[in-house]
Amino acid sequence: MTQPVIEFKHVVKSFDGHPVITDLNLKIIPGEFFVLVGSSGSGKTTTLKMINRLLQPSDGEVLVFGKNVRDYSLPKLRWQIGYVLQQIALFPTMTVAKNISVVPEMQHLPTKQIHQLIKRLLKEVGLDQSYRFRLPNELSGGQQQRIGILRALAGNPAIVLMDEPFSALDPLARESLQQLVLKLHHQYHNTIVFVTHDMDEALRLGDRIGIMKNGKLLQVGSPKVITNNPTNQFVADFFSKNNYSDLNKILVSQVIEAGFLITPKLIVNQRNVPSVEKTSNLKEVLRILASTALVGVIGTHQETIGFFNNESIIRFLSTI
Ligand SMILES: Nc1ncnc2c1ncn2[C@@H]1O[C@H](COP(=O)(O)OP(=O)(O)OP(=O)(O)O)[C@@H](O)[C@H]1O
Numbered sequence: 635m636t637q638p639v640i641e642f643k644h645v646v647k648s649f650d651g652h653p654v655i656t657d658l659n660l661k662i663i664p665g666e667f668f669v670l671v672g673s674s675g676s677g678k679t680t681t682l683k684m685i686n687r688l689l690q691p692s693d694g695e696v697l698v699f700g701k702n703v704r705d706y707s708l709p710k711l712r713w714q715i716g717y718v719l720q721q722i723a724l725f726p727t728m729t730v731a732k733n734i735s736v737v738p739e740m741q742h743l744p745t746k747q748i749h750q751l752i753k754r755l756l757k758e759v760g761l762d763q764s765y766r767f768r769l770p771n772e773l774s775g776g777q778q779q780r781i782g783i784l785r786a787l788a789g790n791p792a793i794v795l796m797d798e799p800f801s802a803l804d805p806l807a808r809e810s811l812q813q814l815v816l817k818l819h820h821q822y823h824n825t826i827v828f829v830t831h832d833m834d835e836a837l838r839l840g841d842r843i844g845i846m847k848n849g850k851l852l853q854v855g856s857p858k859v860i861t862n863n864p865t866n867q868f869v870a871d872f873f874s875k876n877n878y879s880d881l882n883k884i885l886v887s888q889v890i891e892a893g894f895l896i897t898p899k900l901i902v903n904q905r906n907v908p909s910v911e912k913t914s915n916l917k918e919v920l921r922i923l924a925s926t927a928l929v930g931v932i933g934t935h936q937e938t939i940g941f942f943n944n945e946s947i948i949r950f951l952s953t954i
Pocket residue numbers: 649650654672673674675676677678679680681831
């Protein structure tokens with residue numbers, strides 16, 4: 635097996651004697667887009683910060699390219715790791731060009747090359763070259779976050795850590811930046827660890843997703859595995875934490891109106907699929923989906939009008 639880029643081995647992190655991460659074990663492989671998802675306080679940021687040594691584990695080991703992060707000099711470790719934060723954190727008194735060139739300058743890249751790099755990077759995120767002279771407060775939130783991503787990529791790091799980078803943006807800006815990050819990821823083949831509390835974002839971006847709860851990884855798998863085989867209680871746990879406790883008040887008809895019904899045409903094998911009615915509620919749907927991959931919806935004349943799977947329900951829930 636290829637050597638993992640990042641590995642957590644029995645990692646524990648406590649603050650003032652209270653453990654917030656307990657026995658975390660995880661391997662992230664080269665070129666992977668790994669998404670950590672979980673509710674507030676579940677330990678996502680803490681996990682991320684142990685990779686670039688903003689925090690030290692209380693016990694266990696964090697390895698980067700097979701070497702304990704403790705054994706790197708801090709600059710050597712950080713140069714291979716780009717970091718994008720939730721709050722836009724550009725240096726306010728520096729122009730866009732200066733912000734992007736912080737790491738390349740530390741790496742003593744020749745000025746001419748830095749200019750070319752800035753030119754290329756701005757082009758890649760669809761910003762005109764005149765933007766290089768602007769200050770951060772002369773940019774929109776989405777533009778600032780674009781520059782934040784470029785700043786993290788400018789040193790060509792093997793690893794990029796992103797902590798809820800789009801949560802302050804409106805849905806349109808968010809979607810376009812998700813596309814941008816995927817494009818850059820495919821172009822640069824870097825390994826990304828991306829934190830979000832938004833399941834829809836996780837499913838859209840991740841090669842693999844890790845679900846965190848109370849400092850533990852509940853489940854790790856591809857979007858397909860996660861949505862088709864949620865570990866027992868996963869759906870209920872994740873969504874009850876996010877104020878989805880009133881699932882029995884949401885009717886199947888509402889999910890259909892929101893556009894999340896899968897048309898019968900797309901389902902190959904429709905035999906032996908359990909079904910619900912339009913007046914059934916989501917709790918009943920999820921109870922069925924806990925043990926089977928598909929549930930049918932019966933119309934007024936007892937005909938099957940469509941289907942739900944876990945993914946469609948999770949996508950619906952992440953919109954409310
Ligand atoms: N420096 C600190 N001192 C004490 N407790 C801390 C510290 N940093 C984090 N914690 C606690 O550790 C737990 C995990 O925090 P963390 O920031 O990792 O959560 P998170 O999953 O990133 O949450 P969010 O989605 O709200 O950002 C929380 O209970 C938090 O209060």
